[in-house]
Amino acid sequence: MNTVTRPRILVVGAGFAGVECVRRLERKLAPGEADVTLVTPFAYQLYLPLLPQVASGVLTPQSIALSLRRSKKYRTRIIPGGAIGVDLKAKVCVVRTITDQIVNEPYDYIVLAPGSITRTFDIPGLTDHAFGMKTLAEAAYIRDHVISQLDLADASQDPAERASRLQFVVVGGGYAGTETAACLQRLTHAAVKRYPRLDPSLIKWHLIDIAPKLMPELGDKLGRAAQEVLRRRGIDISLGVSIEKAAAEEVTFTDGRVVPTRTLIWTAGVVASPLIATLGAETVKGRLAVTAEMCLPGHDGVFALGDSAAVPDLAKGQEGAVCPPTAQHAMRQGRHVAENIIATLHNQPMRPYVHKDLGLVVDLGGTDAVSKPLGIELHGLPAQAVARGYHWSALRTGVAKARVMTNWMLNAIAGDDFVRTGFQARKPAKLKDFEYTDAYLTPEQVRERIEGSGRAQL
Structure with missing residues (x-):
């Protein structure tokens, strides 16, 4: 008896690109037309641009974690884990589940959207003592950590310890670093009023970046406006400066300064997921080289997009020119790849991806923001309205929109309670503990595993 096997579509990553691709496939394909599988450690899509507001307590973690199972047309099979290798020849993806079981997942079409990881350098002590800002767990942990520094400084009788606990260093003058420093500074500024034993002048925030300008993509005028806002709040901004070494209780800058601190937050850019290196394919600055249709040349049924792909910016x-690793491109690329897969299944031609950048928004907390929608430069309250309006409209579900709007209103009216949740209270965790960068296989290990599995089945 002949059996007809449905095409197997495997999507790797539940970021903006991966989720938009899955949602479009669910809406456009009939239930019996293809089997869709998603590989992700968590069954939610994280709205990454609002992560600094979770770290500062303006938003609750649940409000920006959008459940993948709320869709009315949800029928995607989710594998709870992370892809650690892909054999393009055998058409098999190697997955490490959340229980550390390693499984082989065959596919007919694969969509590679594993996103990015924090870019680090060979700086002594960096991965051992720095926090990142890429995951929901990191944001929740940093909030607990910052508040605990105030608690411990208030209880300490040692002036040196108190000074080190009340200094905070953020490395990275891009959007993530600038928003993180701005939001967390507002948190400590408001919280210190509840600590009568602490001198507010002892709380110092440092924002440093090796680049000569803060957020250069915004242009000189808005970049200066953002700097003025941060400096008015008392944040020390040092440009052309980076970290020489990091220790448990101090950080040494490349200009020779030694800052006593227990808090180093590293947001100095991102690089493509280590999964890309397992393919052995051509890359552009670490991102997978793809066509304008987001196909991998020489490999049928392989698509790549988002932060891990160098998609031509037509x-x-x-x-x-390649598309920048932003949410607006990732979301649109996800939908476009889904359309190209559907076109392939229906024997129709694929279309190249074209999208003109809509602009940039940077939320500095309160009524402060800088935005550049459609090339129009805004700052202050109008920019804040644009920034929050854009983020609110980009949230995928009505439940998420309701939660975020409620959080914003409640925080504006009642302020923050400065409560620590006790997240991993007795287990220190730094940047290296959250992103699992040592979990990936080499191309040779991938081939060896696939070939070994094939021999075992004979």
Whole structure:
């Protein structure tokens, strides 16, 4: 008896790109037309741009973790784990589940959207003593950590210990670093009023970046406006400076300064997921080189997008230009890849991806923001309205929109309670503990595993 096997579509990653791809496939494909599988450690999509507001307590963690199982057309099989290798020839993805079981997942079409990880350098002590800002767990942990520094400083009788606990260093003058420093500074500024034994002048925030400008993508005018806001709040901004080494109780800058601190937050850029290196394919600055249709040349049924793919930016009209790793591109690329897969299944031609950047928004907390929608430069309250309006409209579900709006209103009216949740209270965790960068296989290990599995089945 002949059996017809449905095409197997495997989507790797539940970020903006992966989730938008899955949602479009669920809406456009009939239930019996293909089997869709998603590989992700968590059954939610994280709205990453609002992560600094979770760290500062403006938003609750649940409000920006959008459940993947709320869709009315939900029928995607979810594998709870992370892809650690792909054999393009055998068409098999190697997955490490959340219980550390390693399984082989075959596919006919694969969508590689594993996102990015925090970019680090060979700086002594960095991965052992720095926090990142890429996951929901990190944001929740940092909030607990910052509040605990105030608690411990208030209880300490040692002036040196108190000074080190009340200094905070953020490395990275991009959007993530600037928003993190701005939001957390507002948290400590408001919280210190509840600590009568602490001198508010002892609380110092440092924002440093090796680049000569803060958020250069915004342009000189808005970049200066953001700097003025931060400096008015008392944040010390040092440009052209980075970290020389990090220790448990101090950080040494490249200009020779030694800052006593127990809090180093590292947001100095991102790099493509280590999964990309397991493919042995051509890359552009670490991102997978793909066509304008987001296909991997020479490999049928392989698509890549988002932070891990160098997607040609046809809207710019410049040779070699690639789309920046932003949420607005990832969301649109996800939908576009789904349409191209559907076109392939229906024997129709694929279309190239073209999208003109809509602009940038940076929320500095309170009524402070800088935005550049459609090239129009805004700052202050109008920019804040644009920034929060954009984020609110981009949230995928009505439940998430309701939670975020409620959190914003409640925080504006009642302020923060400065409560620690006790998240991993007695188990210190730093940047290296959250992103599992040592879990990936080499291309040789992937091939060896796939070939070994094939021999075992004979």
